Amino acid sequence: xxxxxxxxxxxxxxxxxxxxxxxxxxxxxxxxxxxxxxxxxxxxxxxxxxxxxxxxxxxxxxxxxxxxxxxxxxxxxxxxxxxxxxxxxxxxxxxxxxxxxxxxxxxxxxxxxxxxxxxxxxxxxxxxxxxxxxxxxxxxxxxxxxxxxxxxxxxxxxxxxxxxxxxxxxxxxxxxxxxxxxxxxxxxxxxxxxxxxxxxxxxxxxxxxxxxxxxxxxxxxxxxxxxxxxxxxxxxxxxxxxxxxxxxxxxxxxxxxxxxxxxxxxxxxxxxxxxxxxxxxxxxxxxxxxxxxxxxxxxxxxxxxxxxxxxxxxxxxxxxxxxxxxxxxxxxxxxxxxxxxxxxxxxxxxxxxxxxxxxxxxxxxxxx
Amino acid sequence: xxxxxxxxxxxxxxxxxxxxxxxxxxxxxxxxxxxxxxxxxxxxxxxxxxxxxxxxxxxxxxxxxxxxxxxxxxxxxxxxxxxxxxxxxxxxxxxxxxxxxxxxxxxxxxxxxxxxxxxxxxxxxxxxxxxxxxxxxxxxxxxxxxxxxxxxxxxxxxxxxxxxxxxxxxxxxxxxxxxxxxxxxxxxxxxxxxxxxxxxxxxxxxxxxxxxxxxxxxxxxxxxxxxxxxxxxxxxxxxxxxxxxxxxxxxxxxxxxxxxxxxxxxxxxxxxxxxxxxxxxxxxxxxxxxxxxxxxxxxxxxxxxxxxxxxxxxxxxxxxxxxxxxxxxxxxxxxxxxxxxxxxxxxxxxxxxxxxxxxxxxxxxxxx
Numbered sequence: 001x002x003x004x005x006x007x008x009x010x011x012x013x014x015x016x017x018x019x020x021x022x023x024x025x026x027x028x029x030x031x032x033x034x035x036x037x038x039x040x041x042x043x044x045x046x047x048x049x050x051x052x053x054x055x056x057x058x059x060x061x062x063x064x065x066x067x068x069x070x071x072x073x074x075x076x077x078x079x080x081x082x083x084x085x086x087x088x089x090x091x092x093x094x095x096x097x098x099x100x101x102x103x104x105x106x107x108x109x110x111x112x113x114x115x116x117x118x119x120x121x122x123x124x125x126x127x128x129x130x131x132x133x134x135x136x137x138x139x140x141x142x143x144x145x146x147x148x149x150x151x152x153x154x155x156x157x158x159x160x161x162x163x164x165x166x167x168x169x170x171x172x173x174x175x176x177x178x179x180x181x182x183x184x185x186x187x188x189x190x191x192x193x194x195x196x197x198x199x200x201x202x203x204x205x206x207x208x209x210x211x212x213x214x215x216x217x218x219x220x221x222x223x224x225x226x227x228x229x230x231x232x233x234x235x236x237x238x239x240x241x242x243x244x245x246x247x248x249x250x251x252x253x254x255x256x257x258x259x260x261x262x263x264x265x266x267x268x269x270x271x272x273x274x275x276x277x278x279x280x281x282x283x284x285x286x287x288x289x290x291x292x293x294x295x296x297x298x299x300x301x302x303x304x305x306x307x308x309x310x311x312x313x314x315x316x317x318x319x320x321x322x323x324x325x326x327x328x329x330x331x332x333x334x335x336x337x338x339x340x341x342x343x344x345x346x347x348x349x350x351x352x353x354x355x356x357x358x359x360x361x362x363x364x365x366x367x368x
Numbered sequence: 369x370x371x372x373x374x375x376x377x378x379x380x381x382x383x384x385x386x387x388x389x390x391x392x393x394x395x396x397x398x399x400x401x402x403x404x405x406x407x408x409x410x411x412x413x414x415x416x417x418x419x420x421x422x423x424x425x426x427x428x429x430x431x432x433x434x435x436x437x438x439x440x441x442x443x444x445x446x447x448x449x450x451x452x453x454x455x456x457x458x459x460x461x462x463x464x465x466x467x468x469x470x471x472x473x474x475x476x477x478x479x480x481x482x483x484x485x486x487x488x489x490x491x492x493x494x495x496x497x498x499x500x501x502x503x504x505x506x507x508x509x510x511x512x513x514x515x516x517x518x519x520x521x522x523x524x525x526x527x528x529x530x531x532x533x534x535x536x537x538x539x540x541x542x543x544x545x546x547x548x549x550x551x552x553x554x555x556x557x558x559x560x561x562x563x564x565x566x567x568x569x570x571x572x573x574x575x576x577x578x579x580x581x582x583x584x585x586x587x588x589x590x591x592x593x594x595x596x597x598x599x600x601x602x603x604x605x606x607x608x609x610x611x612x613x614x615x616x617x618x619x620x621x622x623x624x625x626x627x628x629x630x631x632x633x634x635x636x637x638x639x640x641x642x643x644x645x646x647x648x649x650x651x652x653x654x655x656x657x658x659x660x661x662x663x664x665x666x667x668x669x670x671x672x673x674x675x676x677x678x679x680x681x682x683x684x685x686x687x688x689x690x691x692x693x694x695x696x697x698x699x700x701x702x703x704x705x706x707x708x709x710x711x712x713x714x715x716x717x718x719x720x721x722x723x724x725x726x727x728x729x730x731x732x733x734x735x736x
Contacts, residue, residue: 073639073666080636094667102636106667268448268470271441298441299462299474 001065001090003037007081007099009057013044014075016055016206016229019199021071022048032068033075034114035088035095037061046071047115051196053203054117055229062089067108069095077104117232120216120223126160127212128182130204130226136167137201139178139329139356144194145171152238155191160184160217168243169194174322175243175359188217191236200224200231247359248345251338253285253314256351257307259335263327265292265303270320272296279320280363285339286313294320316342317365323348326358369433369458371405375449375467377425381412382443384423384574384597387567389439390416400436401443402482403456403463405429414439415483419564421571422485423597430457435476437463445472485600488584488591494528495580496550498572498594504535505569507546507697507724512562513539520606523559528552528585536611537562542690543611543727556585559604568592568599615727616713619706621653621682624719625675627703631695633660633671638688640664647688648731653707654681662688684710685733691716694726 014033022030025048034045040061045054067090074095078086081099089096090108097104137156145153156169163184168177204213209227216223217235224231266281273279273294284291285307292303316339326348327335338347342365348358382401390398393416402413408429413422435458442463446454449467457464458476465472505524513521524537531552536545572581577595584591585603592599634649641647641662652659653675660671684707694716695703706715710733716726 070666076639077636077669080632080639082632101633101672103670103672104636104639104667105669107665264448264450265469268445268472271444271448271472297475298438299472301445301473302471304469304471 001035001037001067002062002088003042003059004062004085004087005042005057005059007078007083007086010086011075011078011081012206013042013055013057014071014078016203017044017046017053018071018075019202020046020048020051020053020231023072029068029109029113030115031071032109032114033071034066034068034111036066036111038064045114045117047117050193050234051199052115052117052232053229054232057228065090066111067095068111068114069106069108073106077106117230118218118221118223120218120221120232122214122216124186124216124218126182126184126188126215126217128165128215130207130209130211130213132165132180132182133213134201134204136165136178136180137197137204140167140169140176141194141197141201142169142325142329143171143174143176143358144169146194147171152191152236152240154195155193155236155240156197157240158190158192160186160188160190162187168240170241170243170246170359173319173361174325175246176326177243177247177357179355189240190217190222191238191240192222192233193236196233200226200233203229203231246345247357248338248340248347250340251347252312252340253338254310255285255290255307255337255339256334257290257305257337259327259330259332261305262290262335263324265290265305266320266323266327269294269301269303270324272299272301273320278363280317280365281320282315282317282365284313284315285309285337314339314342315365316346317363318346318360319363322360326360330356330358369403369405369435370430370456371410371427372430372453372455373410373425373427375446375451375454378454379443379446379449380574381410381423381425382439382446384571385412385414385421386439386443387570388414388416388419388421388599391440397436397477397481398483399439400477400482401439402434402436402479404434404479406432413482413485415485418561418602419567420483420485420600421597422600425596433458434479435463436479436482437474437476441474445474485598486586486589486591488586488589488600490582490584492554492584492586494550494552494556494583494585496533496583498575498577498579498581500533500548500550501581502569502572504533504546504548505565505572508535508537508544509562509565509569510693510697511539511542511544511726512537514562515539520559520604520608522563523561523604523608524565525608526558526560528554528556528558530555536608538609538611538614538727541687541729542693543614544694545611545615545725547723557608558585558590559606559608560590560601561604564601568594568601571597571599614713615725616706616708616715618708619715620680620708621706622678623653623658623675623705623707624702625658625673625705627695627698627700629673630658630675630703631692633658633673634688634691634695637662637669637671638692640667640669641688646731648685648733649688650683650685650733652681652683653677653705682707682710683733684714685731686714686728687731690728694728698724698726 159166214225269292527534582593637660
């Protein structure tokens with residue numbers, strides 16, 4: 001195997017596939033990146049048990065071939081090389097990397113035992129706009145459970161309906177449901193681990209590609225094609241909770257408020273609340289004002305902001321972090337809060353439509 | 369006590385004095401910041417046993433007075449307030465902080481037990497250009513010992529001579545000596561802890577002041593006046609090593625090389641050397657070339673760069689980190705290395721003059 005390419009392009013490709021390298025694995029080959037040259041195209045692949053990433057790069061090739069090298073060493077070397085042409089050459093079990101005055105030699109492994117990415121039937125493909133997919137991931141992964149013992153709750157449910165994608169996640173304290181129109185005819189449900197979605201998000205952010213992403217659901221895995229990059233992710237198996245039953249049908253208090261203003265007020269109000277796990281703040285909805293309180297032995301705070309409040313007055317406690325998580329990812333300048341009682345959930349939604357629906361459970365408080 | 373000022377100015381002042389707040393102290397008052405209003409000037413003070421910082425701010429004042437409040441809470445609150453006028457008011461042992469819809473109340477302590485900064489006789493003052501002081505600190509603190517058991521070696525010696533400031537630091541493996549011309553008549557020596565110098569460096573970087581810094585050596589402490597900010601630092605007591613005796617008088621190999629090129633070559637050459645503590649690289653000086661090698665079981669690297677080499681050829685080993693530390697802070701495009709043997713020190717200095725002299729001890733190597 002031999003190829004020549006620019007340091008910059010090789011470094012970017014290594015950065016992309018490195019997201020699937022598991023540094024903690026005890027299987028040496030999985031700490032490696034597979035390099036494969038065929039007809040002036042270099043394919044780089046990395047794989048852990050949950051996720052594989054493959055990307056391609058046009059190179060000047062002297063010789064086809066395949067090798068696996070340490071992801072860490074090879075990435076570090078290429079990143080630190082000067083911005084010039086890099087010549088990579090497999091010789092007697094060593095990968096030689098040359099660039100101007102630098103001459104590296106790294107132990108190479110055989111690619112025979114490197115896991116296969118699998119093939120997917122592209123007839124099943126669903127096309128989705130890149131910006132829409134980024135927006136959906138941003139708005140849902142944070143609400144998934146981070147407790148691996150919670151089964152499918154560590155994942156986000158992607159529910160592909162006719163011309164609609166509905167994505168849901170919940171951890172027992174809060175829930176996110178996001179809906180976007182897409183072109184799709186066949187109904188399919190896929191659950192993907194939040195951590196894999198976060199890596200996919202990074203690839204989406206770093207990719208210069210504009211336009212559509214292809215999603216191809218397979219039997220146990222799902223494939224995403226992002227420009228020159230393929231990502232294959234393991235699907236989580238199991239039935240997702242029927243979350244629609246959890247959403248309350250009506251409310252007694254409805255509040256329209258400036259999202260940013262509410263975000264900063266809650267952030268300040270939680271300054272005296274962050275000692276415990278709960279970050280407990282108390283909120284009072286009354287007479288076109290929201291009052292937010294917290295206190296500890298060091299002091300107390302009262303925040304007041306104006307809002308359109310309809311229906312009954314309400315005193316309710318929340319974990320500030322759960323509200324901030326929602327207010328951080330929603331882009332609208334105004335949002336709607338709907339509540340019924342101090343012990344019932346709070347629903348956060350847009351002024352119009354149902355592009356997103358968040359549910360946050362309250363914390364029981366004693367109101368003086 | 370009562371005052372009104374802008375959120376931005378108050379936040380910047382708190383950020384400055386917070387550098388002297390010790391979060392680990394068991395003395396509650398030292399976790400606080402002292403606020404003192406007199407005739408439309410707010411003075412903020414923080415102090416730990418080694419260092420005190422005081423800064424002033426023009427405010428609209430309603431009432432003179434003094435209080436101490438938790439540095440952490442007060443700084444967090446002010447930082448998160450909107451960019452508007454802040455009203456601060458001491459009432460019944462509580463500091464009330466109001467800004468638009470925000471209303472905070474923090475426990476305040478009496479300032480009676482807050483340590484005094486001390487007074488210094490400004491007749492002793494030495495003026496030094498701010499950029500020169502920043503440059504000196506950058507070029508010397510890294511070579512001081514980080515081992516508190518090493519006595520004065522955790523400090524940098526500031527040796528004020530007639531119209532010359534010479535600053536030295538050493539840790540047993542490397543040494544830095546930096547010289548700059550300043551206006552000074554009286555000879556004085558002061559040793560200051562590297563960690564205090566690093567905090568002073570941050571204040572210098574953040575301060576919008578241009579022009580001169582005043583340094584006023586006292587008996588046990590030293591005062592620095594940086595614009596509106598006073599820093600009082602404890603002097604380290606003891607005799608500094610007579611470092612001039614350590615500097616070799618002559619050399620057998622002299623090498624002139626591009627600093628940046630050498631930096632990146634050593635950085636790459638140390639990629640296979642960073643497993644152990646030593647980051648051992650081997651360098652060969654011969655025939656207008658420097659060759660740098662390292663190897664481990666994962667691979668090996670050879671870097672070659674051109675250089676002007678006079679005198680004897682030499683093979684010598686170094687801890688890459690010690691060389692990189694020097695090459696990082698020196699600004700010149702070309703530098704000089706002077707060595708005599710594989711076991712003797714390497715001197716790094718400018719092409720002309722003696723603005724800086726670094727000494728780095730080699731690591732004993734077996735040359736095959």
